[in-house]
Amino acid sequence: MTKVLIVEDDPQISKSLKINLKLSGYETETASTVADAWKLIQTEHFDLMCMDIGLPDGSGLDLCQRVRESGDETPILFISARTDEATVVKGITGGGDDYLRKPFGVEELKVRMNKMIKRFSTPSTVITFGRLMIDPVKRIVTLMDQIVNLGRKEMEILILLAKRSGDIVTRENILSALYEGSDLYDRTVDSHMSHLRRKLREIAGDSIQINSVYGLGYRLEWK
Numbered sequence: 001m002t003k004v005l006i007v008e009d010d011p012q013i014s015k016s017l018k019i020n021l022k023l024s025g026y027e028t029e030t031a032s033t034v035a036d037a038w039k040l041i042q043t044e045h046f047d048l049m050c051m052d053i054g055l056p057d058g059s060g061l062d063l064c065q066r067v068r069e070s071g072d073e074t075p076i077l078f079i080s081a082r083t084d085e086a087t088v089v090k091g092i093t094g095g096g097d098d099y100l101r102k103p104f105g106v107e108e109l110k111v112r113m114n115k116m117i118k119r120f121s122t123p124s125t126v127i128t129f130g131r132l133m134i135d136p137v138k139r140i141v142t143l144m145d146q147i148v149n150l151g152r153k154e155m156e157i158l159i160l161l162a163k164r165s166g167d168i169v170t171r172e173n174i175l176s177a178l179y180e181g182s183d184l185y186d187r188t189v190d191s192h193m194s195h196l197r198r199k200l201r202e203i204a205g206d207s208i209q210i211n212s213v214y215g216l217g218y219r220l221e222w223k
Contacts, residue, residue, distance in 0.1 A: 005040060005044075005048070050079050052080055064096055068095035080099070197209075
């Protein structure tokens with residue numbers, strides 16, 4: 001059974017989510033503070049975390065960062081009434097996997113949850129492109145026999161580019177693959193792409209490049 005952690009300080013929202021998800025076959029745990037959520041995360045395994053941003057003792061953004069720094073790659077879906085661009089971008093670039101704005105429909109929530117769980121649990125074979133090797137299951141990337149330390153989003157972008165074997169990947173393809181079609185901002189892609197390019201360049205110089213194709217998208221090339 002899929003196990004979900006709900007981090008939400010509004011008791012009515014938390015109770016409603018717990019009831020609806022239970023009816024859909026999910027096992028759920030709830031927490032209303034950063035401290036309570038962190039205790040659960042340290043002691044239990046979750047397949048997905050639904051996380052509010054404004055919490056009584058801190059921010060869901062900081063909690064997400066703590067989770068990622070601990071090495072936990074569990075998918076995180078932010079659910080928040082904060083809709084300003086800066087917060088959405090910070091949530092996604094800071095380790096979140098999707099962002100759902102309040103108010104929302106339960107069916108939309110479940111669709112997003114199901115797609116996230118499926119995407120992160122589907123086994124994949126090792127991808128090779130030149131001297132780049134990616135193991136999507138073990139989350140290991142090596143370039144010229146050196147390990148490349150990538151964040152989750154950087155990893156997903158690189159997998160998408162490498163799978164296309166030098167063909168063009170559009171920005172729409174990247175947004176759709178990373179954020180399940182949610183209306184996030186293009187500059188989140190720019191931020192992840194910049195970090196990814198820098199990390200590849202630090203190891204291989206200009207041997208491997210992510211080139212922008214004007215008006216179309218990006219292409220991974222091995223020189």
